[in-house]
Amino acid sequence: MAALQTDILRLQGFKPVNSPAVDMGLGPIRDAFPNATFPLGAVHEFLSDKTEDTTATGGFMAGLLSSLMGSSGAALWISSSRTLFPPALKSFGIQPDRFIFVDLQKEKDVLWAMDEALKCGALAAVVGELQEISFTASRRLQLAVEQSQVTGFILRNRYRHLNTTACVSRWKITSLPSEPVDDLPGIGFPTWRVELLRIRNGRSGVWDMQWRDGKLLPVYKSLSLSQGQQQKTG
């Protein structure tokens, strides 16, 4: 069955990434991806409506980045309005000093810098904070990563309109109330609702995840909200 699936994917033009598969610690989400591997060397799009959700998205993204960067990788954070607090990255398993922040004035410059950065194979990942991205621009980024096999993340905070993009996936992370740990008072581990709205050659779905002891864990059984409809895009 699995072999058949791989064959179908290949016939559909899906190129498996030749870099060694990185275990992203995504647990049940993994099944949504083609070949059950997180697409590396691609651009992922994250949506959020407000600062609280942007923070949650940042947390989820930091979780992904920590496994991407490993013990020595470097990453770039390009933004025109950065509020990220570097020391906090440490609690997501990232050495904040291996992040290079590029703070630019205009969104156009962010796009240019991201395009340049995604061509640089020395990076483990590139994060760009962009409000809007046109299809053409996203296509450019996608072409850049296909050469360099760098993974890109676009964080779209307070986006105005949701257009089609060439990104391989579209995520939406929202904050959920944390669960008390062992009935102790206070705030528990960061908990998020992870919505995979679109994934090329995969299945979209919704999961409730928790960041605990340096990895993502499902809070309870994955909500069967996943419609089972396979969306094909790009």
Next chain:
Amino acid sequence: MASRFVSIWFRHLTTDWFAIRQLAVAKHSGEAKPLLKDLPFVLRAPSHGRMVITAANAIAEMKGIAPGMVLADARALFPDLEVLDDKPDLIEKLLKRLALWCIRFTPIVAIDPPDGLLLDVTGCTHLWGGDERYLEEIVKKLNARGYDVRAALADTLGVAWAMARYGNEPLVVAPGQHIEALLPLPPEALRLEVEAVERLHKLGLHQVRQFIQMPRPSLRRRFGPQFMMRLDMALGQEMEGIESVIPIEPYQERLPCLEPIVTATGIGIALQQLLETLCLRLRHEQKGLRTAVFKGYRVDGKIEQIDIGTNRPSHHVAHLFKLFEIKLPTIEPALGIELFVLEAPKVEDHYAQQEQMWEGSGGLEDERLSELIDRLAVKAGAQAIHRYVPDEHYWPERSFKPATLQEKLTTTWRTDKLRPLHLLPTPERIDVTAPIPDYPPMLFRHQGKLHKIVKADGPERIEQEWWLQQGQHRDYYRVEDEEGYRYWLFRLGHYHEKTYQWFIHGFFA
């Protein structure tokens, strides 16, 4: 390689020069005047209203005439003494000229007023077939020009200087033998102040060996730190630099054009050529440039220039060209550019890295990354690029500091206290309802929205660092509202003082 130095002592620098000049003039005009070099003669200069001898040639010195004597006294002793007027600044000029002439022996030559030259000859002597031959050649060449010189070669400048003036043959001190060579010399050989020398003689210390073994503290107490410094310089325990008359050639390439260049393509080609020659030179010397300036000298006399900087030394032509390329359109050729100059004012050592068998994500050390950062910095300005390392402060805004790409961590990132992923640049005021002192709030209103707090952690008190900033402490609470959003709030000041205020400072993931 152990350093080797030559000190050349011109015993009669100015009188020799007068004799040489007179000889040349006499040869030219065919006059049969008695030659100065065979006569006792002195140079004079006015000092405090009388004529004083400033220099005497070898014959005059043999007769007991020394510089510093009043001319009238000398005339009384030797009525037939030849007297010439001394020229001010002659010594400086002569030494400078001789130093430039000495470049043929070594690239680093320094003048050593009032009567010497210092040469750094490290790695030069074997070209003349050894130390002795080298020194012999210098002395022979200078003698042939008419100068009476003594030169010595040793491991340190101090010993070379001492041997040239006070040492006995042989004047080449073998490597490692400089201390032995110094022992029999008089204290003057250490380049000391006159008072120190006099005091040493008064104490009966006529040779270096008599006091070199003495305890250092007592020497320092008696003769001062200057004395110790000179002694250490001679022994090679203290570094002594010399300032070369010709500074080591800067990294600069020039490209004159037959016809003035007006097109962008032409400028690009010029830049490419200059970069290639400069980078070739840098590669041979295992250097890489950190900053570079590309200048175009226009026909109308104006200079157009663009500059770039790199994060780590580089001699990669393609990369440097890309950096310049971003700024090339700002060059305004107007009527044309006739000369291009490429300078690298800041150059650092750059050792070729071992090629990697496969390309991995090399992290911060990767050259490709620093090249990317260079490109971003050229376009957006270096102030746009940030990297942070932890700083040892509890105050959240000060817990990290900007760093360069290569900087290593001096302390670790703290993980014991949770910090929000998003921090507001400045804390924002909020209205709060808190039940009892030092309890987390029940409600807070931020940007018109009411948040009902369900869970909370805290307080975590962070005190002001009074040596940096005055003010009240902060009591931080992590709170979670009904919708599951997590915030970082703090109360500024004590609850009971009635002057406290509540702020929101960040968002937790």
